[in-house]
Amino acid sequence: MPSDRLLVAFGDELFNYDFGPYHPLNRSRTDVFVRRLMELKARAPEKIELTEPAMATEEEISLFHTKEYIEFVKLACSPGSKIRYLDYGDTPAYPNCFVRASTVVGTTLKLLREIASGRTLRAFNPVGGLHHARRNSAGGFCIFNDAAIAIEYALRRIRYKAVAYVDIDAHHGDGVYYDFEDDPRVIFFDIHQDGRTLYPGTGFEHERGKGEALGRKMNAPLPPYSGDEEFLRALERGLKFLDQFEFDIVFFQAGADGLAGDPLTNLMYSRRAHESAARALLELAERKCDGRILAFGGGGYNPINVGEAWSAVVEVLAGV
Numbered sequence: 001m002p003s004d005r006l007l008v009a010f011g012d013e014l015f016n017y018d019f020g021p022y023h024p025l026n027r028s029r030t031d032v033f034v035r036r037l038m039e040l041k042a043r044a045p046e047k048i049e050l051t052e053p054a055m056a057t058e059e060e061i062s063l064f065h066t067k068e069y070i071e072f073v074k075l076a077c078s079p080g081s082k083i084r085y086l087d088y089g090d091t092p093a094y095p096n097c098f099v100r101a102s103t104v105v106g107t108t109l110k111l112l113r114e115i116a117s118g119r120t121l122r123a124f125n126p127v128g129g130l131h132h133a134r135r136n137s138a139g140g141f142c143i144f145n146d147a148a149i150a151i152e153y154a155l156r157r158i159r160y161k162a163v164a165y166v167d168i169d170a171h172h173g174d175g176v177y178y179d180f181e182d183d184p185r186v187i188f189f190d191i192h193q194d195g196r197t198l199y200p201g202t203g204f205e206h207e208r209g210k211g212e213a214l215g216r217k218m219n220a221p222l223p224p225y226s227g228d229e230e231f232l233r234a235l236e237r238g239l240k241f242l243d244q245f246e247f248d249i250v251f252f253q254a255g256a257d258g259l260a261g262d263p264l265t266n267l268m269y270s271r272r273a274h275e276s277a278a279r280a281l282l283e284l285a286e287r288k289c290d291g292r293i294l295a296f297g298g299g300g301y302n303p304i305n306v307g308e309a310w311s312a313v314v315e316v317l318a319g320v
């Protein structure tokens, strides 16, 4: 019997996935969350188990990324490299970024294996959910797309028949959507700020999958300044959509950058959005796939909001 607890990845090797103090994705954005997590763990030690980060192998990373792109990242972060950015200016290259990005991936895969083996049902990688990296490129602070690699791993290694990927980050999960657009085994639902007003400029209502996967993806863009009410209405539509399908695990990208006061977006959610989504997805996972759910922290650039949103997810998934 899997024990009734939430596994949370925790450790400096993981929290050090950052781009320096002057970049929105910096080390201090997780400080408030870490304090909240420690309080929750002190309150209910048996319900939250911390687990150390792990590093992915190149072979695991190549389940999703091309060999050429992996070599490019290695080269860009090697000593003496003159490459300053891994993309067009959002995602800087720096010494060690290959190791740090590989650690995010390895940690996500470690949690996925724990779930697949039945040792736990629910897990959270706060630094995971790097949903903008594509098979052959970096994007939007994301070097390797751990969520997409986890999807490939779940389908090819664990041999799950289908997976659900639900993304409530303020930005569209383009690296998951486009790279699985025609794959019917990936059920996709994404609530985000309208692409006409925010990076990466994608994720429109008419984008519903392609070929055999047509109708198995749903994008729910919200206008700028949407709050909890608009979010909850979109969530309800998404839950009806997800309910039509069968899948073996729920992946949940719980980006915190939709909360009011994020420096990069214009959404106005409160922690209630994350609490409601976590509760609904946990219930969905219990109904559809024996309760298997792997959550990711995703984006979030206001430390107080990150603390609020992610601790809401931990509270619900751990039952604290």
Ligand SMILES: [Zn+2]
Pocket (backbone or CB within 6 Å): 169, 170, 171, 255, 257, 298, 299, 300
């Ligand atoms: Zn984001």
